[in-house]
Amino acid sequence: MSVCLIYFVIFLILSLLSFFMSLNFMSLDYSIVLEIEMISINSSSVVMSLVLDWMSLLFASFVLFISSMVIFYSYEYMSGDLSMNRFIMLVVMFVVSMLLLIFSPNLISILLGWDGLGLVSYCLVIYYQNVKSFNAGMLTALTNRLGDVAFLMSIAWMFNFGSWNYLFFLDFMSSSLEMEVIMILMLLAGMTKSAQIPFSSWLPAAMAAPTPVSSLVHSSTLVTAGVYLLIRFNFCMGDSVKMILLFVASLTMFMAGLGASYEYDLKKIIALSTLSQLGLMMSILAMGGYVLAFYHLLTHALFKALLFMCAGAMIHSLGNCQDIRFMGGMIDRLPLTCMFFIICNLSLCGLPFLSGFYSKDLILEVVSMENLGLYVYFIYFVSTGLTVSYTFRLIYYVLSGDFNYFSFQSINDTGMVMLKGMLGIIMFVVFMGSSLSWMILSTPYFICLSMLMKMMTLIVTLVGGFMGYQLAQLVLSYKSKSLEFIWSSMFFGTMWNTPYISTFGINYYPLREGAKIYELMDQGWSEYLGSQNFYFSLSLWSKFFQVFHSNNLKIFLSLTVMWIMFLVLMII
Known part of the structure; x- marks a missing residue:
């Protein structure tokens, strides 16, 4: 029996166990903190702490379920790989790191999971060993190290409390200076891990990893770690920190929506949609709706995992081609995969009554009720319209029209293992939104809005879909071929130049100054007066x-x- 199938069965069983435990804990309003003494020397003990409550158990069940399906899917997707067992072990290490982060109430043990995610993600991004992968891996690792530094500094600040179990201090120490500093550091750590502005450039670059890894990273593990950490710390988030987070997250949501509208790489478009949804989660969290943020985190995990799996099946069929301009007419060749792809995309747009609708529509209506000014209202609804726009553009490019790849091809839905992996998630994409709303939201939200504001979400969705369709047609038309270069090379198409700032901007100027110093000092006056003069x-x-x-x-x-x-x- 293959290693893939063994881990698939183990993770699936653990997922079911964790899910039913979370339901039990939710109904009883019950939580357990376990402290396991690892070693004790002269009254100094090293203790491993675990917190079991409905939130950690429910999130862990989703992580385990998605990873079990991804590992099963990898059995066929990575079948041509020479070191498949190594790949599966890396994925398992990735999941274990995430679980350690989820269940830890202690900053030290969270750091183990946090750094584990960063290290294993680097190994997975550089899995296909080429220059592009190495550059992407280094950008991912170094950006995440910034957050790790903030994490280490917060651990040092926790010395003021005499314990690293942050759960004990969130309520009654929330107004102290130390906790405010720790909260700012945690905000920085969460922003780097969840790729908020100005740390956004690593997220599309991390698409150099194999597609099953992208499916796992973008749904429930690496990028959601920052959101989950801030959900845990939300009780001591001050007003100023909330305002900063709201502003940055809303800008990230808007920027990602614009960037995806200009992109042609299939995986990068889906990656930018993840970035947009992370901005949505972070901004609603900044408004105090941590339960809503968690709810959207879970529903988003399901349809985003399946979306990447569908994209992987298409890329696999097309001989690893990711450019959507080479696709087209895929619905005739991969009908079942394309059906899953359309359902996931519509769930991402918030189409009634798929899982994404329940969380996204509720978030937008809560924002409409809040008294936060025109900026927040405007940027939320424009970003929602952009989401629908780039989604319909993607569907138009990939599914309709003529097939633009090799004329000699035989592409069909025969990858039964991959299809079974996708079938495992599709029912949850359709039904899990309503089920989670009944479970998580014990008291229903009472939304009181005028008719126009109530219909605003639907109007923006329809307008966004129409715009995406029209723009795709405009660029594809023969009269507008000259637009294609302008379209893809504009400021908006480069994520507001963040990739240049975080690579070229950081590398170029220090290297240029270093060359000048080397020329003037090492090979100049210091050489003339120093070593050469001595000689x-x-x-x-x-x-x-x-x-x-x-x-x-x-x-x-x-x-x-x-x-x-x-x-x-x-x-x-």
């Missing part, structure tokens, strides 16, 4: 002393004669 001086003196030592008898006699002459002159 010439020592050479000169050594030559002089060499002459002196070689002719010492002559010099001695000459000095003796000179001394006698001096004495004679003095006597006279």
